[in-house]
Amino acid sequence: MAARPELQAPPEIFYDQSEARKYTSSSRIIDIQAKLSERALELLALPDDGVPRLLLDIGCGSGLSGETLSENGHQWIGLDISEAMLDVAVEREVEGDLLLADMGQGLGFRAGVIDGAISISAVQWLCNADKSSHEPRLRLKAFFGSLYRSLARGARAVLQVYPQNVAQRELILGSAMRAGFAGGVVVDYPHSSKSRKEYLVLTCGPPSLNAAVPNAKGEDGMSCSEDDSSGDEENQTVTISDRNRPRKKRKLDKKSKGKDWVLRKKEQLRRKGSSVPADTKYTARKRKSRF
Amino acid sequence: MRLLTHNMLSSNIKGVTNGFPLKIEAEKVVEKEVDMNTDFLKNIFSKIEWKPFVEAAKTLGFSELPEDADSSLLDSHEFLTKFHHALLEIHLEEGALVCPETERKFPVSKGIPNMLLHEDEV
Ligand SMILES: C[S@@+](CC[C@H](N)C(=O)[O-])C[C@H]1O[C@@H](n2cnc3c(N)ncnc32)[C@H](O)[C@@H]1O
16 A cells, blocks of 8 residues: 555645646546545535535645535635645636645634635645644644634534544644534544545534534543444434444444453453463454454 | 635734735736626625725726625625626736735735745744
8 A cells, every 4th residue: 555645745745746637637536536525515514595605625736626616606715735736726727716825834814704614635734744843733723723713603614634543633633622613523434444534524613503513522522432332322423424324333243352351351360360461462452364 | 816815815924913905916917707696795795804805906907896885785786796896707817915014925826826934934
């Protein structure tokens, strides 16, 4: 598998002319961008009154995602750090306005003027320090703080992200919550490693009573558990949505009793004086089935 | 960049307290026709800072907007047509946006303002 783009080069270098070309030539990329942005727009849950809104596309790149916004009648402003990507957007004659800007430096918009924001596969880039002056926490803070200020109260931001690991997801979500956003993570196709897609669905201001708002779990409102087995009936449809299958609780695997069970058993045996191997990160790990 | 965006943009430089409105230096202006949507115009109207909008339109060569406007004008087709034109059909293609406090220039090329900050401006 190819290394994550975020680990190869800064975005303005990685998204060079040849990478940007793919956004006009690869039907696979075009298709994915369209699907992701349609879903993001759906999760924005704009009022169903047919009135076009002013939206942001953060990391708008070649404008594929913006085209989805235009097709739905909205006006949009797109910003991206890569000139090569924006050149493709110009070539494509997108209807939105484009800005060459680094979201990690904060967004320069007046307060409360934006009706909603989407971002497709871009925000995880902020978790990397590409220059010695880059501090991911500060860049995330600048980004979310300025995004929060520019959104109208009650407006939403839907950010589709590819966090590299749990720590990155927490870092991104935590920064959003500290900026004042309410919300959580919506996971589509959680059971498929290929099609699994994560969306941060953030609301500016107090969470609305709208049933479609993904309720964040946990007292600080930060951690949205993605563990099916912990989902109670009220929260599950909104925190996590699986568009493919009917929801069912994860069945306990009969054969493996889980790490906690193993650790408890080992402790019992130790107390009885048996010699038991030390607990390590390998304890009760999943093993390949052999034939 | 259209005046819709100009009206929302403000200079983001560290220490700047009022970065709005950015002054416009126009070298090339183009017009592109778009369909008028009155729902959009009526909805966005309350968010527009009118005086800077009128000034910006003049800078780009369009001076038919009324100096003052309130929502009662939204019933006038004549007003809506002008509002629509100034907001969505006139593009600053080449030139610069200038921070009102620091005079720092943000160049605009191929219609795209370069809003990237230098490290000491963040
Ligand atoms: C997967 S692409 C998304 C492409 C876009 N949705 C489209 O339709 O072409 C991610 C984009 O995020 C942009 N990006 C990464 N870091 C950024 C930053 N700090 N500020 C602005 N854009 C950034 C990249 O330049 C790239 O164009």
